[in-house]
Amino acid sequence: MADRTYGDIPGFPAGTTFVNRAALTASKVHRPLQGGICGGIDGAESIVVSGGYVDDEDYGDELVYTGQGGNDPATKRQVADQELTRGNAGLARSQLDGRPVRVIRGAGGDPKYSPASGLRYDGQFRVVDHWHETGKDGFRIWRFRLVTLDGADLPPLPSGVAGPAERVATVVQRLIRSTKVAVGVKLTHDFTCQVCGLRLMTPAGPYAEAAHIRALGRPHDGPDVPSNVLCLCPNDHVRFDAGSIYVDATGVVRDSSSHAEIGPLRTSPAHTINPTQLAYHREHHVP
Known part of the structure; x- marks a missing residue:
């Protein structure tokens, strides 16, 4: 079992930006130089949302994240089924254990919530659900719903502005169970x-x-x-x-x-x- 660090990394609060994946890796906010999930069957520490999967959905304080595997990086299209292994199993384990997952958004993601360039650490989320379905390309994908732990959205960084993004107050919609x-x-x-x-x-x-x-x-x-x-x-x-x-x-x-x-x-x-x-x-x- 790998040594894992859950939660914030000292010195890199939510809103910290990174010029590239090398800088992100050096910070240990998301350790892999490649790959969207840092994790294994024992749990997942962090994910990167950067437009690499066509089935991803970003709602700011909530994500519907596509698992790893079966993706052609050149076309960003799914070419094979995904399995509940590696990082996918880690995200499912994090749901069961209630451990937080660091979410990093990259410039290739939804422009409404993503930085204009580089990458940005957007805080801790929790995995509240996981399931599989047939994706847009006709292959089975694993999906994970993550919800922010702090109830605040990070707006996109204006072009040319460096440093932590300013946080703004938001109204978070929650399901009312009867x-x-x-x-x-x-x-x-x-x-x-x-x-x-x-x-x-x-x-x-x-x-x-x-x-x-x-x-x-x-x-x-x-x-x-x-x-x-x-x-x-x-x-x-x-x-x-x-x-x-x-x-x-x-x-x-x-x-x-x-x-x-x-x-x-x-x-x-x-x-x-x-x-x-x-x-x-x-x-x-x-x-």
């Missing part, structure tokens, strides 16, 4: 996990988690309704979100690596589950 929906589903199942049947008890009463089958927010835009929610224990919630388990078309819970049957999804006549959302989860989250 407590009524979550509590209703958990009450229907008496706080019992629909996968393993575990009912956790605490001094304050039973505990379970409401797991959205099709995730809320970009780009999934799942609905916050009972038919898109499962009642799960914390362990199975993590396994489901990470794509380690899935529900097949017959309602059987299976292990993603072996497709072995774990058992039937526990259901209730009072809680209808939308099979379309389960199909979406299989298509986008199961490796």
Whole structure:
């Protein structure tokens, strides 16, 4: 396992600019001279967003980042499927561990949020979701949604201006999850996990988690309704979100690596589950 440094690098606060990749590497804000992800299966320290992948989406305080692999650097087009290995596995690991990822934007990225030249360190983000889909070029890509930890956008640097970019206050839109929906589903199942049947008890009463089958927010835009929610224990919630388990078309819970049957999804006549959302989860989250 490589030695990793998470979080800010002393002497290089958010907004620091770099003339080229060599200067960026020397700072250790992003160590590789080439490659958009600094990381491995144990986690990811940093990423560079510089227009190298046509499927990248930049919203300032939020990114939908395309993983590494299968890309022709000359054309910036995808020519092969991506795998959940190397840096891609590292970003997925960072989501599970809750570790921050340094985000660096390069001049080749979205001009609304990128520097006019060189590269700029834009602070720490967290990975909140990952999944796979067919990209614009027809090959499978892994995608990662990252959200800023500080709630502030860095505007583009004006041409010819060096030094840290000025920060501006912004309004950050956050998803409002319905407590009524979550509590209703958990009450229907008496706080019992629909996968393993575990009912956790605490001094304050039973505990379970409401797991959205099709995730809320970009780009999934799942609905916050009972038919898109499962009642799960914390362990199975993590396994489901990470794509380690899935529900097949017959309602059987299976292990993603072996497709072995774990058992039937526990259901209730009072809680209808939308099979379309389960199909979406299989298509986008199961490796």
